[in-house]
Amino acid sequence: MCGILGLLLHDPNTDSAPEICEGLSLLQHRGQDACGIVTCGPKGRFYQCKANGMVRDVFDSNSISRLIGGMGVGHVRYPTAGSFNNAEAQPFYVNSPYGIVFAHNGNLINTSSLLQYMDATAHRHINTSSDSELLLNIFANNLQQTGKFRINEEDIFTALGGMMQQVKGAYACVAMLAGFGIMAFRDPNGIRPVGMAIRKSGSGNDYLFSSESVVADAGGFGEWQDVRPGEAIIITRSGVSRRQVAPSATFAPDIFEYVYFARPDSVLDGISVYRSRMAMGDALADEVQRVLTENNLTVDVVIPVPDTSRVAALNLAQKLQLPYREGFVKNRYVGRTFIMPGQEMRKKNVRRKLNAMALEFVGKNVLLVDDSIVRGTTSKEIVQMAKDVGAKKVIVASCAPPIRFSNVYGIDMPSRTELVAYGRDTNSIASAIGADLVIFQTLPDLIESVRQFNRDITAFDCSVFTGDYITGDVDESYLAHLEGLRADNVRGKAMGTTEAPAVQSSLSDRSDGPGPKTNGTPHGRGSDVTLGSDGHSTMNGSDDTVGLHNSWNIS
Ligand SMILES: O=P(O)(O)OC[C@H]1O[C@H](OP(=O)(O)OP(=O)(O)O)[C@H](O)[C@@H]1O
Ligand SMILES: NC(=O)CC[C@H](N)C(=O)O
């Protein structure tokens, strides 16, 4: 999962980067591997800073001050395609046509045929193994086909409509055209979230696109609206245009956003993540009661596995009238372990992150509540920790059903064999994680916990539980191919983390002064430019002569 953000400020002389950086820090839970911001300043010049690392590591006041311009795009990355190489940090950029900057959340499933098309037909060079760079180039190629010196919103809608027919998979995207404006669009199934919000600013409006509404709340934006599946929204200084660019398909947001990914204080597609997690706790309470009775067991205390499961665990405890105790204390300086790269790192960090308070466990039958059990890394460690400090019996309850299938839409679960529930029934899952008993939410209960807040949504992507993939075209051979490419033990993926030093690049540097730009000078905390998004690009893509730049000065 990644976080995407776009911002257009009414006053073009106010820099957007500080606010984009703030927003990215609010989306940090969606991606901890890399982040980046590209802004567009006077004369349509792009200013870029991106690198591997968390927001607080990549940006400081110095690097932010060099990102000038009243509109920009930001990204936090959790890789699901390609490697962890910092050349794949986003946003991506192509200089032709017009200068486009692009940030993507999701994952494409037909990259092989798209790459072939890029090579044989479009003659565009893709410089990384990132599906996001590919997606950007498909869009750029479609835009190029207009053959126009200056384009308008209609041309962009047409290019995006064409792109949506060519690509398959999940994509929520924010893009920026040099000197023109920002846009957001969402795949026809609406698998990944993105929305828009507005804030009054002087005589006009500031506009925000973000993966989650929490960014809008924090920035004082209102009127949050989700981008509809298959819809594109373009914002220029002249206003907002929106269009359904792809025929309607089944609207199926990924239910795992509600289970784990999104922040509880976000509202996605009209559903409060917090409320949905409360409902998951209520529903799970009934299942826990049923299974405990069946097994003739009692529970003394309910303990959440921080952080995500807390909301559900509290509701569950209240419903069962059991004491709720924070038996594990979380080190607030350790991030989310599930989205860390590599099993070794995830395992080590569960211990670094959580500490068990013996008093709350000793001599008790404890019910540990987690939002999900995926690889079992967390549950295996915490069950052991609970036993080590003297718990009598350890029962684990999960707000999500067993996860037995790969995710192909933007969550890094490519390999079924890495999943602890793969090929195991509930009893063998319990033995695998060392628990006395494991209790899972049923799928109908999970769906109802979320859907009750917006009955207009008739389907959710639940493929990790069912193996039914909403886009089609995901069969055994595709899954085997994906496993070969991306499983934890595949060298290219694992090695990517250490492959290259952190890179920060600029498309244009504030200190350069007027005139032709050289390749980005090192600044801030990064080093020099890599050939990132476009093999043909000199990275001077913000040249004054590019068609659309003058429109920046319209208002
Ligand atoms: O079975 P696993 O492979 O361990 O994955 C599932 C666990 O990972 C996540 O926690 P994480 O530490 O990422 O984030 P959190 O602090 O938001 O709960 C999730 O909340 C589960 O606790
Ligand atoms: N998690 C995501 O959304 C990842 C986006 C893209 N597939 C990448 O790997 O960079």
Ligand SMILES: [Mg+2]
């Ligand atoms: Mg967790």
